[in-house]
Amino acid sequence: EEESSHTLTLINLDDVEPEVVEWLWYPYIPRGKLTMIEGDPGLGKSWLTMALASYISRGKPLPYQIDPEEGPVLIMSAEDGLADTIKPRLITLKANTKNILAIPEAVSFTENGCKAIDEAIKKIKPILIIIDPLVAYLGGKVDLHKANETREVMARLTRIAEENRVSVVLVRHLTKGGKEKAIYRGLGSIDLTAAVRSVLAIGRNPQDPNDGRVICHIKSNLAPLGKPLAYTLDSSDKKHPFEFGEEIDVDVNEVLGQQASSGKGSTEKAMEFLQTVLKDDEALPSIEIKRE
Numbered sequence: 205e206e207e208s209s210h211t212l213t214l215i216n217l218d219d220v221e222p223e224v225v226e227w228l229w230y231p232y233i234p235r236g237k238l239t240m241i242e243g244d245p246g247l248g249k250s251w252l253t254m255a256l257a258s259y260i261s262r263g264k265p266l267p268y269q270i271d272p273e274e275g276p277v278l279i280m281s282a283e284d285g286l287a288d289t290i291k292p293r294l295i296t297l298k299a300n301t302k303n304i305l306a307i308p309e310a311v312s313f314t315e316n317g318c319k320a321i322d323e324a325i326k327k328i329k330p331i332l333i334i335i336d337p338l339v340a341y342l343g344g345k346v347d348l349h350k351a352n353e354t355r356e357v358m359a360r361l362t363r364i365a366e367e368n369r370v371s372v373v374l375v376r377h378l379t380k381g382g383k384e385k386a387i388y389r390g391l392g393s394i395d396l397t398a399a400v401r402s403v404l405a406i407g408r409n410p411q412d413p414n415d416g417r418v419i420c421h422i423k424s425n426l427a428p429l430g431k432p433l434a435y436t437l438d439s440s441d442k443k444h445p446f447e448f449g450e451e452i453d454v455d456v457n458e459v460l461g462q463q464a465s466s467g468k469g470s471t472e473k474a475m476e477f478l479q480t481v482l483k484d485d486e487a488l489p490s491i492e493i494k495r496e
Contacts, residue, residue, distance in 0.1 A: 205356075228273065229256075229266045229334060231427035232419070234401055235331075236369045238361055240338075240375045240423075243406035248417055248437040249375050250284055251293065251446050252406065253334045255413040256373065258299035258335040260332050265431055274330035278324070279306040282340030296445060305330070312343030318360040325368050327417075333365075336375040338396070351395040358399035374400065378460070396431045402427045407459035409434055411452065432459070 213487045226235035234258075235237045240385025243249050256277075257267050284290050286306055294301055305328055311317045324335070335341060346353045376396070399404060403423035409416030415438045421430040434449030482494055483489065 212237070225426045226369070227427075228260070228461050229269055231424060232375065232402060232404060232421060233332075233371050234426050235371050237371065237402070238358070238365055239371065239373050239404065240376060240397065241373055241404045241406065242378055242401045244378050247406050247408065249406060249425065249448070250281070251288075251338055251437055251439070252419070252435070253336055253375060254293045254299075254371060255297055255446050255448070256332065257304055257334060258294060258297035261294075261300040261303035262298070268451070275280065275303065275333055277304045278328065278330040278333045279336075280311075280334065280341065281336045282310065282426040282464045283308070283337060293445075312342065313346075313357045313360055314343055315360070317341075317343070318364060322364055322368070324377055325364065325370060329368075330370055332392040333370055333372045334375070335372065338374040338376045353393050356400070357433050358396065362399065378405070395468060397423065405456060405460060407454070407456075407461075410454055410458055412436070413422050416449075418452065418454055418459045420454075422456055432456070 227233070228235050239251060242250055256266070257279060258264070258275050260273065260275060263272050265272040275399070279290065281290060282461075286308060290306070291301065294304060307321070307324060311320060313321075342354070342357055346357060348392065361372060364370070376390045400423070402421070402425070406417055407420065409418045412434075415436045417435050417437050419433040421432070430455050431451040434452045436447045436449060437445065439445050456493050477496075478493075481493060
């Protein structure tokens with residue numbers, strides 16, 4: 205069936221006013237745009253976003269930031285509990301929690317869902333929104349790997365960011381290694397990467413592969429790529445679990461492929477766990493093992 209004909213809009217570029225890009229954290233996080241933070245599980249993406257929330261909530265300058273802003277932060281987290289994880293981390297990071305709000309409902313980025321989110325934004329006027337992880341808010345009808353379905357969702361988020369002049373930080377996991385370039389390792393359609401203006405990939409620091417992490421700027425449409433930025437993460441340190449470091453000279457593909465140089469891997473831990481649970485050589489129902 206043929207589409208009904210319609211008149212196309214024509215814009216003379218002489219009439220277009222150039223946009224002056226504003227920044228929450230130059231050159232990593234622009235204002236009024238979408239930014240993606242991605243990395244393998246267990247590397248501290250949520251710690252990084254909580255650090256961003258803490259710094260913004262009290263106007264503390266981020267590394268190499270010249271003109272810090274202080275303002276409200278809106279958190280949408282589907283994986284971490286507000287009382288048992290998010291609030292304790294924010295307290296540890298010395299956040300001004302009066303400046304941080306959260307949406308606990310499992311809202312999806314449908315047309316109605318985005319309308320409700322937009323209404324909440326207009327009430328509190330945040331300067332930063334954290335959505336962790338993105339996939340949890342896409343809704344059951346959206347296939348993460350289909351460009352035509354994700355494109356519509358990302359267009360809604362883009363409008364929300366632009367109309368409210370708010371920085372929106374999206375969090376997603378990486379796929380397993382094997383692809384040549386870091387920018388193609390994000391979970392889901394490449395259109396998710398195309399829709400955001402900045403992509404920050406995190407991985408282990410080759411110079412400190414246990415507690416050391418690196419933020420690598422792998423995509424930037426609005427400014428030159430920022431230099432890799434080191435930080436440390438040790439969740440067992442109750443006073444200083446997260447600390448920003450300095451700019452370092454590392455290769456992003458080496459960072460994303462780096463494994464911890466010591467300590468037990470997940471497979472080794474799983475084997476040790478099973479040996480402990482089944483220490484008496486007795487067969488146990490799988491449901492009991494899963495519960496453990």
